[in-house]
Amino acid sequence: METIAIASPLETFLQQPNIETSPAWEFIHGQPQQKPMPTLFQSRLQRNLVNTINSQTQAYEAIQELRCIVPPLSPVPDISVVKSDRLTEVDGPLQGAPDWMIEIRSPDQNTLELQNKILHCLINGTQIAWLIDIQRKQIWVWEQSELPLIYSGIDILPTLGNISNLTVESVIAMTQQR
Numbered sequence: 240m241e242t243i244a245i246a247s248p249l250e251t252f253l254q255q256p257n258i259e260t261s262p263a264w265e266f267i268h269g270q271p272q273q274k275p276m277p278t279l280f281q282s283r284l285q286r287n288l289v290n291t292i293n294s295q296t297q298a299y300e301a302i303q304e305l306r307c308i309v310p311p312l313s314p315v316p317d318i319s320v321v322k323s324d325r326l327t328e329v330d331g332p333l334q335g336a337p338d339w340m341i342e343i344r345s346p347d348q349n350t351l352e353l354q355n356k357i358l359h360c361l362i363n364g365t366q367i368a369w370l371i372d373i374q375r376k377q378i379w380v381w382e383q384s385e386l387p388l389i390y391s392g393i394d395i396l397p398t399l400g401n402i403s404n405l406t407v408e409s410v411i412a413m414t415q416q417r
Contacts, residue, residue, distance in 0.1 A: 247310075247311070248266070248269055248311070249266055249308075249310055249311050249312070249313060252264075252266040252271055252313060253266075253308075253313060253332075255271075258271070258306075259306075262274040262275060262276050262277070263304055263306070263315040264315075265312075265313060265314050265315050265356075266311075266312055266313040267312055267314065267352070267355075267356060268312070268355070269311070274315060275345040275347065275348055277317075277343075277345070278345070278346075280373055280414035280415075281317070281343045281345065281373070281414075283413060283414050283415070283416060283417070284343055284371070284373065284410070284411075284413045284414045285303050285317055285318060285343065286303070287413035287416050288301070288318060288341065288410065288413055289301040289302070289303055289318055291402075291405070291413070292318075292320060292398075292400075292402055295400070295401060295402045295403070296399075296400035296401050296402055297323065298322060298323060298399075298400045298401070299320050299321060299322055299323060299338065299339070299399055299400045300320070300321055300323050300326060301318055301319070301320045302318070302319050302320075302321065303317065303318055304316075304317065305319040305321075305332070305333055305337070306332035306333065307319060307332060307333045307335065307336060307337060307360070308332050308333065308334050308335070309335060309336045309359060309360055309363045312356070312359055313332070314340075314356050314359070314360065316337060316340045316341060316342055316360075317341055317342050317343045318340075318341035319333060319337035319339075319340060319341075320337060320338055320339035320340075320341070320399060320400075321333060321337050321338055322338050325338075335363065335364055336359075336360040336361075336363045336364040336365040337360065337365055338364075338365065338366050338367075338399055339365070339366060339367045339368070339369075339398070339399045340357060340360050340365050340367075340368040340369070341368070341369045341371065342356070342357065342368070342369070342370050342371065343371045343373065344370060344371065344372045344373070344374075346374060350370070350372075353370055354370065354379075354387075357370060357381060358381075361381055361383065361384065366382070366383055366399060367380065367381065367382050367383075367397060367398070367399060368380070368381040369396070370387075371410065371411075373411060373414055376391060376392075376407065376408075376411050377389050377390065377391045377407065378390045378391075378396060378407050378410065380396060380397055382397060390407050391407050392406070392407055392408060393406050393407070393408055394406060394407050396410070
């Protein structure tokens, strides 16, 4: 008897040539979805936060827009922070969830969809997740299986590694730094 290999919807999605265009395509809940085009403030925040994290730790590496394979999803967090020893010499997507996931909410983006993506990654190995809301000057933080806490102002944010003294104010200020 001959067996026929049938590709999963995730495998079929990952074979599409256009998924690596900008903005990135994600595979969320069985559907391909294109991420919103980042604004000036979001782009600055991504760059400055990645640089800040990478300058303070050798144990982790912060990477912008890294495709992750977390079956049956393929999210592309705005910033993925991954333990350095998990990063291989082979180019390609990260197999598994990032250790620390950072999403920056676009003005027209559905918060519930972002939270569902974050929860999926938390269930599958993410230790900490941030959802940054620039407009409200708040950061929602999930630590493993705990309910999210909302930080604002001079609240010091939880992080991984030896990264210290990141406050909501200092993170939001990164939107203005050239």
